[in-house]
Every structure is written in structure tokens, then in C-alpha cells.
Amino acid sequence: MPSNSSRAVVLASGGLDSTVAAAVAKRDGCRLFLLTIVYGQRHRIEVERARQVARALGAADHRVLEIDLRALGGSALTSDQPVPKDRSEAERRDGIPSTYVPARNTIFLSLALAYAETVEAGSIYIGANVLDYSGYPDCRPEYLSAFEQVARLGTKAGVEGRGIEIRAPLLTLSKAEIIRLGTSLGAPLHLTHSCYDPAVSGEACGRCDSCRIRLDGFKAAGLTDPAVYVKDAVRT
Numbered sequence: 001m002p003s004n005s006s007r008a009v010v011l012a013s014g015g016l017d018s019t020v021a022a023a024v025a026k027r028d029g030c031r032l033f034l035l036t037i038v039y040g041q042r043h044r045i046e047v048e049r050a051r052q053v054a055r056a057l058g059a060a061d062h063r064v065l066e067i068d069l070r071a072l073g074g075s076a077l078t079s080d081q082p083v084p085k086d087r088s089e090a091e092r093r094d095g096i097p098s099t100y101v102p103a104r105n106t107i108f109l110s111l112a113l114a115y116a117e118t119v120e121a122g123s124i125y126i127g128a129n130v131l132d133y134s135g136y137p138d139c140r141p142e143y144l145s146a147f148e149q150v151a152r153l154g155t156k157a158g159v160e161g162r163g164i165e166i167r168a169p170l171l172t173l174s175k176a177e178i179i180r181l182g183t184s185l186g187a188p189l190h191l192t193h194s195c196y197d198p199a200v201s202g203e204a205c206g207r208c209d210s211c212r213i214r215l216d217g218f219k220a221a222g223l224t225d226p227a228v229y230v231k232d233a234v235r236t
Contacts, residue, residue, distance in 0.1 A: 007121035008167075009033045009112045012062070014049030016192045016214060017127030017170055020178050022057055023187035024169045025125045032059040033119050035112050039104070040070030040078050045202045049193045056188040061119070065111060075101040076196070083197040085207040089216075092209050096135045099196055099209065105138035109147050109166070116164050117157050123165040131174055144168050175217025183223065190226040203230045 008030035010022040026032055034057075036050040047064065054062035070078045076098040077083070084097055105128070112124045128139040137143065148166040152158035170178050182189050194214045195204035204211050206229040218225040 007031050007033060007060075007116075007119055008123045008125055009035055009116040009119070009121045010125040011108055011112050011127070012036050012050045012053060013127070014046035014051075014053060014192060015127070015194050015210075016182070016189060017129060017178060018050075019053050019057075019127075019189065019192050020182035020185070020187050021125045021127040021168075021170055022053065022059075023182055023185040025123075025167075026057055027185055030123070030125075032057055033115065033121060034059045034062040035115050036062070036064045037108050037111065038064060038066040039101070039107075040068050041101075042077055042083075043193070043196055043198055045198055046193045049191055052191045053188055056191060063115060067107070067111075069101060069104070069107075072102065075099060077101055083205075083208050085197075085205070087209055087212070092213075093135065096137065097209060100136055103138070105136075105143070106147070113151050113155060113164060117155055120157075120162075121164065122162070123167050125167045125169065127170055128168045129170050129175075129178070130172060139171075141168070141171060144171075174220070175213055176220035179217050179221040179223060183221075192227070194227065199230050203228050205230060 006029055008025045010025055010032055012018045012022055012034040022032060022034065034054045036047055038047050073079045078101060081098060083099060116124055128144060130139055144166050152163045157164055194210045196208040196210050197205045204227050215225055
């Protein structure tokens, strides 16, 4: 397969941020190779949304890999411990929440790196964000820079001088800015799912940190959130 720096692997969760990151990669002229990880998350509905997003964006390929992080636990997303609800913005910014999945981005980026080497992609796009995320340490710019160095040192591509760039185009954007950017790029935001604790039928709870951040972002952007919420959800 010939080398092609316009190929990009995108970590695609089916959520809002990763979908906008994929749209940015497409805007940048990249052929999209999407990678979705099924890791035992309670909000597994996002995996089907990722498949829909891949089709909508015309991805060249979409791989879905399964790993069982529930076997390790340590997070409200991979165990039966309750997901935090109805937290204020101040509470969300205080410490690292129980929805942090230990080493998740390191695991995901490692898999994306392997995929990128396989398809000879020149970059990996990730929807990491330091402003609206709840203090996750693996969304910080210094972490992403360090992982890019690991990619240079620990891959055949890096040794041969074909480093794989880690791109986080949403890193310093507010949620409202991300939503506006996605809208301007025609990203299929209506397909995205953000809730950490959805109903069995798939409706978002409207009360977890991710729902609150999403709802506040759409309000600040002056747009209507197309997501479907349970009837008793508190919407702003």
C-alpha cells in the first residue's frame, strides 16, 4: 500500500466531540479511517451511533474493536457504581470524577496507532478537550504531546521517519464553539450520543456530566440539541 499522509485514523466514539473531530479531518482533506472501541461501557448505544456517523461522513473504512475494560473496573462507566448526576459546573471542575476510565486514552491511542501503521496514515485525530471535560488527565496537551513522542520512538513508521501526528483540533474550544464548528462543517450532530447513563431504550438521561455539558453547549451556541432525552430530564 503506498504511503499517503492524507490518510487519517479518527477515534470515533459516536459522541459529539469525536464526530466533529472527524469532520475537521475531512475538511483537512484526509481520507477517514474510523476506529471505534467497545470497551464494556454502559453507554454502548454510542457504538451504533459511530457506525451511522462513519456512513454519513463517507469513511473509507470503519473498524470496531472489542476489549473488556470491565474486567479491570475502576470507573462508573465500566462497573455498576452510580454515574454522578445533577452536578454543578463547579462540582464538575473539582477533581477527577468517577467516570474517568483508567488509562483509556492511552489504550485507545495505542490501538489507533497500530491501525494507523497498518493503513499508513499520517495522523490520528482525537476529540480530546481540556475545557469542558471533567478533569480527565489523558485529555491534556502535555499528555498528547508525550504520546506523539512515544509514537515516534515505538513504531516502524517513526523509526523510518514517517512520524504519525496526534491531532486534537478541539483541544481548547468550548463546547459551544465545538458545536458551532461541527454545524459549519455539516457534521451529523443529530446522530451523536453523549449520555453516560442512557435509558434501556437509548434516551439520554439529561443529568450526567456529559449531558449537562452538551445541553449547556447547545444553549450557549444558540442551537437546539437534537438528542432525545428521557421525559423527566432537566433541560436548560
